[in-house]
Amino acid sequence: DAKTTQPTSMDCAEGRAANLPCNHSTISGNEYVYWYRQIHSQGPQYIIHGLKNNETNEMASLIITEDRKSSTLILPHATLRDTAVYYCIVPMDSNYQLIWGAGTKLIIKP
Amino acid sequence: EPEVTQTPSHQVTQMGQEVILRCVPISNHLYFYWYRQILGQKVEFLVSFYNNEISEKSEIFDDQFSVERPDGSNFTLKIRSTKLEDSAMYFCASSEFLEETQYFGPGTRLLVL
Numbered sequence: 001d002a003k004t005t006q007p008t009s010m011d012c013a014e015g016r017a018a019n020l021p022c023n024h025s026t027i028s029g030n031e032y033v034y035w036y037r038q039i040h041s042q043g044p045q046y047i048i049h050g051l052k053n054n055e056t057n058e059m060a061s062l063i064i065t066e067d068r069k070s071s072t073l074i075l076p077h078a079t080l081r082d083t084a085v086y087y088c089i090v091p092m093d094s095n096y097q098l099i100w101g102a103g104t105k106l107i108i109k110p
Numbered sequence: 111e112p113e114v115t116q117t118p119s120h121q122v123t124q125m126g127q128e129v130i131l132r133c134v135p136i137s138n139h140l141y142f143y144w145y146r147q148i149l150g151q152k153v154e155f156l157v158s159f160y161n162n163e164i165s166e167k168s169e170i171f172d173d174q175f176s177v178e179r180p181d182g183s184n185f186t187l188k189i190r191s192t193k194l195e196d197s198a199m200y201f202c203a204s205s206e207f208l209e210e211t212q213y214f215g216p217g218t219r220l221l222v223l
Contacts, residue, residue, distance in 0.1 A: 034211070043114075043201050043214040044153065087153075095166040096208050098145070100153035 002101035003027065003090040009105040018075040020104050022088030025069040033064060034091065035073045037084040038103070044087070047073065078108045112136045114215035116202050122221045123192055131187045131218045133202030142185045143203040143212060144177065146170070153201070159185065160208070192222045 005023045012018040024033060034049040048055055048062045050071070055062045061074040075082055087103040115134045123129050135142050144156040158165040159177050176188045185204075189196055199219050203212040 032209075036214075038153075041147070041149075041199060041217070043116075043216045044203075046211050046213060049211060091209075095158055096141075096205075096212075097143070097155045097158060097166060097168075098153075098212060099155065100145075102152060 002099045004033075004088045004101055006086075006088055006101060006104045008102065009107070011107050011109055012075075012078050014080060014108050014110050015077055018078040018082065018106055018108070020073040020075075020086050020088075020106060021070065022073070023070045024088070024090050027068050027090055029068075031090050033062070033071050034089045034098070035060070035062065036087045036089065036098075037082075038087070039081075039084040047086075078106075080108050080110065082106065083108045114202055114204055114213055116200075116215035116218050118218060119216065120219045120221070122223065125194055125222055126191050129189050129192055129220060131189075131200050131202075131220070133185045133187070133204075133215055134183050135185055135202065135204030136206075136213060137183070139204035139206050139213075141165075141205045141208055141210075141212075142177075142179070143205075144187045145201045145203065145214075146198040147201065147217075148195075148198045156187075189220075192220075194222050196220060197222045 035047040036044040038044045050062045064071045085103040117132045142159045147153045157167040157171045174190045178186050199217045201217045202215045205212045
């Protein structure tokens with residue numbers, strides 16, 4: 001089973017920041033949190049990952065709580081093309097296989 | 111920007127036939143993976159491959175499945191005798207090292223009739 005829990009769906013207005021939460025309360029000290037998204041059954045697209053510090057790249061920001069039990073992915077200015085299913089994943093220790101949950105379906109509304 | 115490619119994008123086959131799905135991982139990557147996604151369901155891990163051998167496989171990856179790196183660039187998934195329930199999107203992924211980001215290809219949509 002996935003080590004993470006996410007809301008099933010969220011809406012966000014175009015141009016606003018989309019904040020997607022994820023709980024990973026059983027994460028261990030050396031495990032990373034990864035975020036991917038999947039647009040309409042296309043191949044999963046890597047977004048960002050982090051260990052304990054906040055991270056930012058050209059796509060998004062990742063805020064990880066100090067206790068590392070939860071994180072938030074932030075899309076700063078959401079566009080219609082950001083409509084997708086977003087997955088928060090903690091890879092399994094032994095072989096780094098990705099265990100996928102149902103993700104959060106993010107719908108960006110005009 | 112380097113990317114993982116997969117061919118074909120779509121494949122239709124008859125039940126019982128063999129199919130080979132092809133992937134070209136990112137060139138300096140050493141770890142390769144296959145995942146599948148049945149329509150409307152979660153993405154599922156099938157197998158990981160490193161140094162010309164399987165590192166890990168899931169319960170789904172039974173004797174009907176095999177993987178191979180036939181040359182320096184391709185990574186293939188073979189389904190020996192397809193079943194209706196093999197109909198799914200199959201995604202290949204690669205990473206440079208074990209504990210590194212996996213990058214995914216666009217997928218092959220397999221339909222078994």
